[in-house]
Amino acid sequence: MSAETPVRHLQAVAEFGQYALWETDLDALLHEACSQVAKGLGVPYAKVLEYRPAGDTFLIRAGVGWGPGVVGSVRAPADRGHPPGLAMLTRQPVVTEDVTADPRFTPTALFREYGVVALANVPIVTEAGVFGVLEVVTPRRQSFSGAEVSFLRGFANLIAAVLHRKGVERSLQAALQEREILLRELQHRVKNNLYVVTSLLGLQANRIDDDAARQALMEVQGRVHAIGLAYSILQTSQDISRFDLGAYLADLCRTLVAAATCPVRLDLDLRPAQVSLQVGVPLGLIVNEIVSNSLQHAFGPEGGTVSLSVRRVDERIELTVADDGRGMNPAAAAARRGSLGRKLIAALAVQIQGTLTRPEVERGVCYHLSFPVPND
Amino acid sequence: MTDGGPVLKRILVVEDEALVALYTQELLEDAGHTVVGLAATGESALALAAHERIDLALLDIRLPGGMDGIAVGEALRARHGIPVIFISGTLDRETLARTSAVAPVACLQKPVRPGELLSAVNRAGREG
Numbered sequence: 001m002s003a004e005t006p007v008r009h010l011q012a013v014a015e016f017g018q019y020a021l022w023e024t025d026l027d028a029l030l031h032e033a034c035s036q037v038a039k040g041l042g043v044p045y046a047k048v049l050e051y052r053p054a055g056d057t058f059l060i061r062a063g064v065g066w067g068p069g070v071v072g073s074v075r076a077p078a079d080r081g082h083p084p085g086l087a088m089l090t091r092q093p094v095v096t097e098d099v100t101a102d103p104r105f106t107p108t109a110l111f112r113e114y115g116v117v118a119l120a121n122v123p124i125v126t127e128a129g130v131f132g133v134l135e136v137v138t139p140r141r142q143s144f145s146g147a148e149v150s151f152l153r154g155f156a157n158l159i160a161a162v163l164h165r166k167g168v169e170r171s172l173q174a175a176l177q178e179r180e181i182l183l184r185e186l187q188h189r190v191k192n193n194l195y196v197v198t199s200l201l202g203l204q205a206n207r208i209d210d211d212a213a214r215q216a217l218m219e220v221q222g223r224v225h226a227i228g229l230a231y232s233i234l235q236t237s238q239d240i241s242r243f244d245l246g247a248y249l250a251d252l253c254r255t256l257v258a259a260a261t262c263p264v265r266l267d268l269d270l271r272p273a274q275v276s277l278q279v280g281v282p283l284g285l286i287v288n289e290i291v292s293n294s295l296q297h298a299f300g301p302e303g304g305t306v307s308l309s310v311r312r313v314d315e316r317i318e319l320t321v322a323d324d325g326r327g328m329n330p331a332a333a334a335a336r337r338g339s340l341g342r343k344l345i346a347a348l349a350v351q352i353q354g355t356l357t358r359p360e361v362e363r364g365v366c367y368h369l370s371f372p373v374p375n376d
Numbered sequence: 377m378t379d380g381g382p383v384l385k386r387i388l389v390v391e392d393e394a395l396v397a398l399y400t401q402e403l404l405e406d407a408g409h410t411v412v413g414l415a416a417t418g419e420s421a422l423a424l425a426a427h428e429r430i431d432l433a434l435l436d437i438r439l440p441g442g443m444d445g446i447a448v449g450e451a452l453r454a455r456h457g458i459p460v461i462f463i464s465g466t467l468d469r470e471t472l473a474r475t476s477a478v479a480p481v482a483c484l485q486k487p488v489r490p491g492e493l494l495s496a497v498n499r500a501g502r503e504g
Contacts, residue, residue: 191465191486191487192465192486194487195393196393196395198399199400200399202399202402202403203395203398203402206402224487225487228487229485232466232487235465236466236467255489255491258491258495258496259489259490259492
């Protein structure tokens with residue numbers, strides 16, 4: 001071992017450590033480890049053998065210097081009569097200057113093919129047990145020093161640390177997926193339960209003779225429906241907690257218009273805007289009130305148009321809902337001022353930190369709501 | 377049938393949520409239609425269809441048992457020529473693609489408003 005050897009070893013460890021920080025592919029990492037130990041020890045061949053309990057053999061998982069058809073294919077015995085097996089079973093390094101003359105071992109076909117003489121290998125031991133063996137071989141007699149074996153052990157420990165990190169990553173990923181599945185199922189159940197509530201409200205309303213009381217129940221049913229629809233849209237969203245506001249409000253308006261007693265056209269101008277339930281549900285309830293009101297009061301038998309626009313302007317979302325109906329006369333406006341619908345609209349606009357205005361329009365009624373882009 | 381009004385139909389409702397099924401039945405009957413049966417599973421729906429004259433089936437897609445609503449719709453179409461309306465909690469692309477093979481009158485997404493449901497049923501009347 002020359003005086004420069006420790007420096008070369010330190011360089012190899014440093015380079016692999018840096019590589020391991022960023023590389024996520026295990027095969028690439030193991031290949032890099034083989035490359036670094038071969039370079040560090042000045043040998044032509046290195047490999048990582050992964051233990052496969054199912055067949056009680058090793059698979060050559062990664063390596064450098066070997067010809068085609070070796071890495072990923074060739075298996076090696078895992079018993080004490082072969083160096084990797086002995087290293088795994090004793091959990092200690094195994095070194096031999098000449099494997100062909102070492103009475104402990106039977107040379108494998110691969111060793112004969114490559115003329116292997118000297119070798120050193122160390123077990124790769126993780127918390128879960130022995131992953132496999134890191135091995136270097138040469139086609140000439142060579143004695144590996146204690147420092148060289150320590151260098152090899154250092155790499156085996158680095159590989160074990162990487163394997164541990166990857167195991168933790170896999171566990172976290174699995175936990176995250178499980179959480180997402182549970183959350184989706186929960187959302188599905190909430191939506192179904194809301195649908196049952198709307199059915200109950202409908203069944204009850206069917207049994208009330210008083211028109212005003214029945215109408216009040218149907219209005220509550222409409223509001224619960226608007227909330228349930230937000231959960232429906234969320235279920236089809238890629239994002240588990242956010243959905244496109246325009247898609248939700250458009251669906252909501254379509255269901256309202258489908259039940260209209262006169263022909264009503266929907267004019268939609270919707271730009272992408274992702275929102276969570278915390279913001280989407282209040283907005284759905286606001287639009288539900290405005291559009292329901294339009295459908296009830298704005299149009300005669302000839303019908304009209306309801307328009308909805310969602311735009312993002314800098315850090316705010318601008319929502320406009322309008323109709324081109326007969327507008328609101330002062331008496332009707334005064335009567336509705338104390339209505340629950342008006343109170344809901346005002347309260348929900350405040351809840352999402354929005355600014356609600358009623359711009360003057362030539363025909364009909366127009367509401368404009370501006371609110372900050374949610375950062376939840 | 378009244379002049380210009382909806383075609384009144386004999387309808388099978390396939391829905392495993394009892395209150396939803398009951399409310400759907402009342403909505404349809406209040407609109408003048410006849411609900412020939414409420415089935416909570418695909419198997420019971422097909423058993424009903426074997427003995428009743430049915431003009432239209434309303435099918436929840438997610439059903440308990442071995443058949444989902446789409447499979448029931450396929451069977452009702454193939455065996456009895458019954459047009460169907462699907463009602464689903466999740467109308468994603470995959471579900472929509474499967475339903476299209478049955479050529480439904482409509483695919484409605486839960487929660488369905490009463491007016492939206494009756495509108496689709498009346499459309500089936502015109503198309504039927």
